[in-house]
Amino acid sequence: MLRNDITVAIRNAVMSELAEVGYGRLSIEAVARRAGVGKTAIYRRWSNKLEMVLEIITDVAGRKVPVPDTGSFASDLDLLMMIVSRALQHRVASQIIPDLMAEAARNPQIAETLQRVLRIHQQSVGEKLVGQAVARGELPEGTDPDVAVDLILGPLYWRLAVSRQPIDDDYLEKLAAAVLGSLKGGSAT
Amino acid sequence: MLRNDITVAIRNAVMSELAEVGYGRLSIEAVARRAGVGKTAIYRRWSNKLEMVLEIITDVAGRKVPVPDTGSFASDLDLLMMIVSRALQHRVASQIIPDLMAEAARNPQIAETLQRVLRIHQQSVGEKLVGQAVARGELPEGTDPDVAVDLILGPLYWRLAVSRQPIDDDYLEKLAAAVLGSLKGGSAT
DNA sequence: ATGCGGCGGAACGCAACCGTTACGTCGTAG
DNA sequence: CTACGACGTAACGGTTGCGTTCCGCCGCAT
Numbered sequence: 001m002l003r004n005d006i007t008v009a010i011r012n013a014v015m016s017e018l019a020e021v022g023y024g025r026l027s028i029e030a031v032a033r034r035a036g037v038g039k040t041a042i043y044r045r046w047s048n049k050l051e052m053v054l055e056i057i058t059d060v061a062g063r064k065v066p067v068p069d070t071g072s073f074a075s076d077l078d079l080l081m082m083i084v085s086r087a088l089q090h091r092v093a094s095q096i097i098p099d100l101m102a103e104a105a106r107n108p109q110i111a112e113t114l115q116r117v118l119r120i121h122q123q124s125v126g127e128k129l130v131g132q133a134v135a136r137g138e139l140p141e142g143t144d145p146d147v148a149v150d151l152i153l154g155p156l157y158w159r160l161a162v163s164r165q166p167i168d169d170d171y172l173e174k175l176a177a178a179v180l181g182s183l184k185g186g187s188a189t
Numbered sequence: 190m191l192r193n194d195i196t197v198a199i200r201n202a203v204m205s206e207l208a209e210v211g212y213g214r215l216s217i218e219a220v221a222r223r224a225g226v227g228k229t230a231i232y233r234r235w236s237n238k239l240e241m242v243l244e245i246i247t248d249v250a251g252r253k254v255p256v257p258d259t260g261s262f263a264s265d266l267d268l269l270m271m272i273v274s275r276a277l278q279h280r281v282a283s284q285i286i287p288d289l290m291a292e293a294a295r296n297p298q299i300a301e302t303l304q305r306v307l308r309i310h311q312q313s314v315g316e317k318l319v320g321q322a323v324a325r326g327e328l329p330e331g332t333d334p335d336v337a338v339d340l341i342l343g344p345l346y347w348r349l350a351v352s353r354q355p356i357d358d359d360y361l362e363k364l365a366a367a368v369l370g371s372l373k374g375g376s377a378t
Numbered sequence: 379a380t381g382c383g384g385c386g387g388a389a390c391g392c393a394a395c396c397g398t399t400a401c402g403t404c405g406t407a408g
Numbered sequence: 409c410t411a412c413g414a415c416g417t418a419a420c421g422g423t424t425g426c427g428t429t430c431c432g433c434c435g436c437a438t
Contacts, residue, residue, distance in 0.1 A: 001413065001414065002414070003414070003415080006414085006415080020295065021295070022213055022291060022292070022295070024211055024213030024214050025213050027394080027395055027396085028395075028396075028397085029394080029395060029396085030395090032416095036416090037415085037416075038415065038416040038417065038418095039396095039397085039398095039416095039417095040398095040399095040414085040415075040416075040417090041414080041415065041416080043397070043398085044414075044415095047397095048396095048397085049396095094294065095291075095294050095295070098287060098290055098291040098294060099291040099294070101287055101291070101350075101351050102211060102284075102287040102288040102290070102291045103211070104353075105283065105284050105287065105288070105353075106209070106210070106211070106284070111353075119352065122352075144363060146354075146360075147344075147360070147363050147364060147367060150344040150347055150348050150352075150364065151340075151344050151364075151367055151368075151371075153347055154343035154344030154345070154346065154347035154348070155336075155339040155340055155343030155344065156343070157343065157346075157347050157351065158339055158342055158343035158346050158347070159339055159343070161290070162290050162346065163308065163311075163339075164293075164294075164300070164304075165335075171335075171336070174333055174336050175336055175339065175340075177374070178336055178340055178371035178372065178374065179340075179371060180371075180374075181370055181371040181372075181373070181374025182340070182367035182368060182369075182370045182371030182374070183367065183370075184370070184374070185366070185367065185369075185370025185371065185373070185374060190383070190384065191384070192384070192385075195384085195385080216424080216425055216426085217425075217426075217427085218424080218425060218426085219425090221386095225386090226385085226386075227385065227386040227387060227388095228386095228387095228426095228427085228428095229384085229385075229386075229387090229428095229429095230384080230385065230386080232427070232428085233384075233385095236427095237426095237427085238426095
């Protein structure tokens with residue numbers, strides 16, 4: 001019964017508002033205004049701001065990310081870092097993710113939702129990637145996938161979402177090489 | 190003329206409010222309430238919320254951090270990572286920093302202030318640490334201090350401020366070893 | 379003793395937004 | 409053709425916070 005084009009307009013408006021003003025300052029009225037929609041239409045779908053945002057975020061973030069499998073760990077790594085850096089350079093991601101992360105620190109529901117959609121992905125990617133590499137003998141037995149994930153995502157996130165310095169291909173190469181070195185070296189035990 | 194004890198009370202209240210509700214929802218009235226102070230006292234010192242927060246943040250974050258210099262890069266690194274991880278585990282830091290980072294993405298003044306107080310520190314630490322190590326021959330000539338800083342701070346920040354998983358000594362050791370390996374390996378060129 | 383100035387408290391008018399409701403329109407299913 | 413239901417608009421009372429103003433208190437310097 002609820003018209004789908006209206007729902008889509010609202011979803012888009014929420015994402016834009018989130019990017020522009022953040023969760024804290026997001027108001028239902030602004031979303032309605034932006035979507036060209038009455039508040040009624042929003043309250044007919046969700047009962048409050050938190051529920052609305054959580055549902056939309058879950059939906060958007062829940063889309064599957066393909067795990068690279070190129071045949072060698074080095075090129076898997078290159079590819080993954082390129083994908084991640086591209087993703088983090090999109091306005092939506094680079095604005096919304098840090099904002100929701102900060103919000104998650106005070107709102108358990110947001111925290112729980114984010115962990116579900118982000119960390120589970122992250123973890124499975126890490127395990128698969130490291131697993132493949134270990135099986136191929138490219139990484140030492142017992143390499144900790146958690147450490148690996150932190151080493152891969154941490155610097156990228158820091159650069160792009162925190163430090164907000166631009167990343168060029170040259171830099172990405174250096175970083176990939178360093179990460180590769182660190183894992184080959186001795187994150188074992 | 191302005192009473193100093195009042196100023197201190199306000200500063201503390203601002204930091205607490207920032208940690209609890211974030212910049213977006215921080216209200217002058219709440220700060221005044223918390224500090225046990227009239228709004229008048231606040232407006233007598235700063236003319237608005239942004240100016241107040243910027244001044245206080247600059248002041249708090251501007252305190253110098255000693256750069257480790259233990260004689261070997263490996264132990265410098267261990268020490269630095271321990272210091273940073275300790276700092277990031279404090280409630281104030283782990284709540285306020287991500288919040289302000291997110292806010293910085295849309296407020297140029299906040300962004301500029303944070304970059305001044307954080308990045309400059311960060312950069313100088315990186316350059317000094319890497320410089321020492323290269324001079325000692327512990328790292329290859331031409332090691333990029335930027336990459337090094339990202340490799341050191343990125344994973345820690347990711348773990349503690351984003352992923353929010355606990356860090357134990359064992360994990361810290363693995364991470365330090367990995368970072369060391371990556372830098373010794375080949376982040377050069 | 380007098381006066382200056384910072385202080386807390388209270389109230390101001392204004393704006394934004396909450397969540398709800400009433401109303402009139404319009405497309406569609408029956 | 410009719411009835412239903414989602415739609416936009418507009419208004420509701422209530423809350424919160426802004427930035428300002430005025431008051432009376434009190435400490436301090438003269």
